Amino acid sequence: xxxxxxxxxxxxxxxxxxxxxxxxxxxxxxxxxxxxASVPDPRGFALVCQTGKGIEAHVDYMALRRAEDxxxxxxLEVDELIHLGLPEAPHRGYESSAALFxxxxxxxxxxxxxxxxxxxxxxxxxxxxxxxxxxxxxxxATHRYRDLPYGLRxxxxxxxxxxxxxxxxxxxxxYASQLDxxxxxxxxxxxxxxxxxxxxx
Numbered sequence: 151x152x153x154x155x156x157x158x159x160x161x162x163x164x165x166x167x168x169x170x171x172x173x174x175x176x177x178x179x180x181x182x183x184x185x186x187a188s189v190p191d192p193r194g195f196a197l198v199c200q201t202g203k204g205i206e207a208h209v210d211y212m213a214l215r216r217a218e219d220x221x222x223x224x225x226l227e228v229d230e231l232i233h234l235g236l237p238e239a240p241h242r243g244y245e246s247s248a249a250l251f252x253x254x255x256x257x258x259x260x261x262x263x264x265x266x267x268x269x270x271x272x273x274x275x276x277x278x279x280x281x282x283x284x285x286x287x288x289x290x291a292t293h294r295y296r297d298l299p300y301g302l303r304x305x306x307x308x309x310x311x312x313x314x315x316x317x318x319x320x321x322x323x324x325y326a327s328q329l330d331x332x333x334x335x336x337x338x339x340x341x342x343x344x345x346x347x348x349x350x351x
Contacts, residue, residue: 152177155265156295157287159184159279160238161212161219162325166332168269168295168348169226169318178229180263183219185279186233188212189241196240203331212238214327221324225317232263239278254278260286269293272351275300296349299332302342309349319344 154177158164161183164172172179188210192200200211216233223231236258244250260283262268270291271280280297296307319340323329326336333339 152267153180153263153265154178154267154269155180155182155263156269157182157184157260157262157271157283157291159271159277159283161186161215161233162222162322162328163271163280163297164269164295165219165222165226165318165321165325166343167271167298167301168312168350169222169321170312170315170348171269171295171350172228173226173315173317174312177267179226180230180232180265181219181223181226181228182232182234182262184234184258184260184283185236185238186212186216186219187235187237187241189237192241194240195245196238199238199240203327205327211327215325218325218327222321225321225324230263234260244278250278251276252278254281254285256282258282258286262287262290267292269295269350271295271297272301272349273297274304294351298343298346298348301349302346307349309351312348312350314344314346314348 156164268291270287272294273280274297
């Protein structure tokens with residue numbers, strides 16, 4: 151059976167952006183998320199990123215997010231789920247919202263499982279975590295998915311269109327900690343992503 155690998159910078163990116171593609175493949179599917187590390191006692195901007203989403207400082211924010219990812223993967227019937235355990239940008243010296251969308255100052259190396267097709271983000275929006283993943287997968291990626299919700303600002307675009315599915319939206323709803331911040335709640339997420347074609351290059 152063909153093996154398909156979806157590389158997700160954060161715990162939600164691939165599902166928000168390409169959940170319907172993943173669901174529709176006749177393949178052994180692996181969902182691999184790069185930045186998933188729990189960091190004890192977050193401080194400064196990293197703590198603001200957590201508490202700004204209504205998550206109290208004492209909560210292991212990334213453990214919560216990994217559990218959400220596991221629920222989403224179950225809904226989409228992902229065959230294999232991998233969390234690489236690298237820290238997100240606010241824990242790597244990117245200390246403001248502006249810095250998250252500015253120049254990168256670090257690089258990563260990824261040891262990826264074998265796959266026949268590899269899906270990575272296009273980098274729409276310019277988030278540094280997406281950019282470093284793209285750099286780390288140059289020469290490996292066979293397809294690029296349009297980053298959602300960033301891509302909602304430019305609904306047209308290049309790439310093969312794939313319509314969202316109910317199961318994809320149900321999987322997106324599993325990321326409850328992100329829905330208010332990213333969309334303004336679950337109903338707004340379902341409206342936004344339910345009306346957005348996935349785009350695959």
